[in-house]
Amino acid sequence: MGDAITITGGYTAAETATLRDAAAALRAAFGRLDDARLELARARVALSTGEVPWAGRTTPWSGAGSPRGWGPPGSGLAGLGPEAARATAAALDDVASADGAVLRALGQLEALAVAVLRAAHLYEEHDDLAARLLDDAVPAGVQLLAAGLELLLPPLALTGRAGEAPVATVAGAASRAFDGAATAQQGDGVRVEDVTRGTVDGVPDRPLPDLPVAGSVEDALGLLEVPNKAGPGVMAVQRVGDGPDARYVVLLPGTQTWNVVGDGAGDFANPRDLTSDLDLVGGRASDYTDQVAQALDRVVPEGASVVVVGHSLGGIAATRVVTDRALRRRYRFTGLVTAGAPSGGIRVPDGTLALNVENAREVVSALDPGPNPAGPRHVVVRASGDDEVVRGALGSAPYGGATHGLAVHAGVLAEARAKHDPALDRALAELDASLGAGTPGAPTRTWYFRGERGGAQVVAPGDGRPDGVSAGVPPGRPR
Amino acid sequence: MTETPSAFALSAPPPAAVDATASRALTAAGAAAAEARDAAARAVDVDWVARAARAYEGRVDEALRAFGDAVTLLDAAAGSARRAEERARSGAASSCLGPAGGR
Numbered sequence: 001m002g003d004a005i006t007i008t009g010g011y012t013a014a015e016t017a018t019l020r021d022a023a024a025a026l027r028a029a030f031g032r033l034d035d036a037r038l039e040l041a042r043a044r045v046a047l048s049t050g051e052v053p054w055a056g057r058t059t060p061w062s063g064a065g066s067p068r069g070w071g072p073p074g075s076g077l078a079g080l081g082p083e084a085a086r087a088t089a090a091a092l093d094d095v096a097s098a099d100g101a102v103l104r105a106l107g108q109l110e111a112l113a114v115a116v117l118r119a120a121h122l123y124e125e126h127d128d129l130a131a132r133l134l135d136d137a138v139p140a141g142v143q144l145l146a147a148g149l150e151l152l153l154p155p156l157a158l159t160g161r162a163g164e165a166p167v168a169t170v171a172g173a174a175s176r177a178f179d180g181a182a183t184a185q186q187g188d189g190v191r192v193e194d195v196t197r198g199t200v201d202g203v204p205d206r207p208l209p210d211l212p213v214a215g216s217v218e219d220a221l222g223l224l225e226v227p228n229k230a231g232p233g234v235m236a237v238q239r240v241g242d243g244p245d246a247r248y249v250v251l252l253p254g255t256q257t258w259n260v261v262g263d264g265a266g267d268f269a270n271p272r273d274l275t276s277d278l279d280l281v282g283g284r285a286s287d288y289t290d291q292v293a294q295a296l297d298r299v300v301p302e303g304a305s306v307v308v309v310g311h312s313l314g315g316i317a318a319t320r321v322v323t324d325r326a327l328r329r330r331y332r333f334t335g336l337v338t339a340g341a342p343s344g345g346i347r348v349p350d351g352t353l354a355l356n357v358e359n360a361r362e363v364v365s366a367l368d369p370g371p372n373p374a375g376p377r378h379v380v381v382r383a384s385g386d387d388e389v390v391r392g393a394l395g396s397a398p399y400g401g402a403t404h405g406l407a408v409h410a411g412v413l414a415e416a417r418a419k420h421d422p423a424l425d426r427a428l429a430e431l432d433a434s435l436g437a438g439t440p441g442a443p444t445r446t447w448y449f450r451g452e453r454g455g456a457q458v459v460a461p462g463d464g465r466p467d468g469v470s471a472g473v474p475p476g477r478p479r
Numbered sequence: 480m481t482e483t484p485s486a487f488a489l490s491a492p493p494p495a496a497v498d499a500t501a502s503r504a505l506t507a508a509g510a511a512a513a514e515a516r517d518a519a520a521r522a523v524d525v526d527w528v529a530r531a532a533r534a535y536e537g538r539v540d541e542a543l544r545a546f547g548d549a550v551t552l553l554d555a556a557a558g559s560a561r562r563a564e565e566r567a568r569s570g571a572a573s574s575c576l577g578p579a580g581g582r
Contacts, residue, residue: 007534018527025522032515036553039508043560046501050567084566091501091559098505098552102512105549108542109519115537116528421534422527 004387005416009374010423019116026113033106040099047092190271190287191452192294198230198448211238211251211446213436217337217355217428218417220249220309220435221410228253228311228406233270233451235292235314237299240436240444247305247334249435250292250321254312254340271451272313280316281342288317291451293327299447300331307335307434311406315341315356322352335434339409343372350377353430357413359383359390362404379427383412502560509553516546 200206208230214220227236236251256272268275271287279286292308300306310318315338322333323346336354340362348354356372359382372380383390389411390403416424436442523529523539532539 018525019531022522022525022528025518029515029518029522032511032518033549036508036511036515036549039504039511040553040556043501043504043508043556046504047560047563081566084563084569087559087563087566091556091563094552094556094559095501095505098508098549098556101545101549101552102508105512105515105542105545108538108545109515112519112523112532112537112539112542115532115534116522419534420530422530424534425530 004385005381005383005412005419007416007419007421007424008380008382010376010379010427023113023116026109026116029109030106030113033102033109036102037099037106040095040102044092044095044099047088047095189453190290190294191454192291192298193450193452194298195231195234195448195450198234200226200230202229208448209446210444211236213240213440213442213444214249215435215437215440216432217309217435218410218414220251220307220337221311221339221357221406221413224251224253224309224311224314224406227251227448228256230448231450232256233272233291234448235272235295235451236446236448237295238444238446239299241439241442247307247434247436248300250296250306250308250318252288252292252308252310252314252318254310254314269452269454271453276317277313277342280313280320286317286320287451287453288313289320289324291449292317292321293324295447295449296327296331298449302330304331305334305434306331307337307431308333309337310341311339311409312341312404315339316343316346319343319346319348319354322354323348335431337431339406339413340404345371345373347373348378350375352377353427353434354378355427355431356380357382357409357416359385359387359403359408359412361385361390362408379424381413381416381424383415387412387415389415500560500564502557502564505553505557505560509550509557512546512549512553516543516550519543519546 196208197205198208200209209226211223211226214223223236223238227234230236233256235253238249238251239246240249241247253272255274255277257270258274271291276286276288280289296306308318308322310316318336318338319341321327322336327333328349328351333352336348336352337357338355339357341356341358343356354377356379358372358380361383372378374380385391385403389408392411417428432438436444520543523532523543529539
């Protein structure tokens with residue numbers, strides 16, 4: 001698999017020290033194997049020449065020099081009798097076999113030591129690297145987005161303010177304009193409605209299913225397809241277990257419509273649209289996160305344990321939700337999982353174990369103001385595109401459209417899981433447990449919520465709504 | 480091919496020196512390999528380490544097996560060398576005493 005998938009973050013200093021100790025032990029093993037090779041060389045000399053020069057003796061160990069020798073002429077074995085010569089030749093063969101075995105052991109040991117050193121070294125390096133990159137890296141995809149928006153929006157001032165990441169400024173400026181356009185058409189605010197019927201398996205107006213307990217993070221990503229296809233603006237909240245131990249899984253699917261400027265009633269109803277994308281990437285409140293906040297308020301008791309799982313737009317919405325201070329005071333966000341989400345640059349507090357899955361062949365996760373900040377409680381799995389899953393997706397859709405799909409992200413995570421990286425293993429064990437993997441028979445209940453914009457006040461274009469008006473995530477710079 | 484004379488003068492060794500050569504070196508090699516195997520096994524006995532190694536394509540089980548093979552083969556080589564030395568010693572002894580049955 002090589003470096004097709006990289007895993008960063010998730011380590012502790014103690015574990016790194018353990019790996020370094022192990023590396024030292026392996027180095028000691030190297031030394032002893034080298035000693036073994038030296039002894040083997042001595043044995044070979046002794047058997048071949050009948051001499052033991054390393055012991056300070058220049059004397060033959062046999063009857064070498066006898067005129068009736070059977071060994072090779074000129075060798076120290078020349079004077080051996082036939083049985084002794086045969087036994088010596090057999091011993092030399094055995095020495096050659098043993099030497100080969102020691103060499104093979106050395107090769108294996110080297111691979112083992114390199115692997116352990118890489119594991120120990122990588123994690124220390126990445127902790128620093130992530131912090132450094134946060135301040136100055138802007139992915140190419142973001143620059144492309146910025147360039148595209150410049151063309152679309154010539155009247156807007158796109159120059160970044162001091163200290164603000166360029167893309168945040170661009171997306172923020174753009175979304176302020178779009179927000180104004182939207183509110184001028186439809187008014188502000190998101191109406192959230194509990195829905196029980198929707199599209200299931202492609203058939204409209206069917207009862208929406210009670211989702212099973214996710215056996216793993218990959219399963220949870222798969223469950224996202226249900227609210228994703230249930231209807232416009234739908235998201236889901238699942239309760240796993242009941243009573244005081246119940247925990248909640250919030251499932252936030254991605255963008256459904258690509259509206260940025262409304263051209264008539266209904267166009268802006270769905271908060272799962274590009275306007276929310278731009279709001280969230282720009283670090284502002286969004287109607288999608290407002291919807292999530294309202295949904296949580298309705299069904300999740302204060303203090304409950306919550307895992308938020310999101311794909312694409314849903315991933316950045318999930319990140320904004322779990323990092324929102326007001327919401328963190330109400331709920332215990334134990335886990336965050338994003339797939340293909342432009343959530344880089346947002347520091348998730350350590351109380352929440354975060355996992356980002358992305359790949360280099362889809363542009364969406366690059367549309368953020370910085371890399372994902374890997375750390376002891378924040379693991380990033382990134383496929384380079386050379387791995388099997390992404391290569392397969394590229395093969396099925398040569399222009400890369402398929403590489404952003406949920407199945408691809410789940411596949412990349414499964415590939416990464418199979419590596420058994422200690423950091424990822426630990427993070428997945430914790431997240432799997434939070435999702436309910438340890439209690440597959442636990443009772444569940446699933447609520448579906450449809451968000452719909454519109455209804456309330458109408459504000460002037462470009463004005464935007466006042467920050468913090470809705471119950472959702474307050475705007476501001478990514479934390 | 481030109482034969483190169485040994486740089487070391489030949490003379491009859493005492494029996495103890497015979498045993499002290501190839502077989503003893505091989506026994507020492509076996510002991511060193513066994514210590515290397517134990518050190519590697521201790522290193523990867525920590526679950527985190529074994530998993531980290533596997534994550535980065537270190538083949539832990541194969542490595543430990545390779546160590547085991549090396550130790551086994553070194554033991555076998557030491558045994559062979561011992562037999563060769565015994566044969567040589569008995570040959571040397573018989574040459575001192577004359578061919579067996581020749582008297």
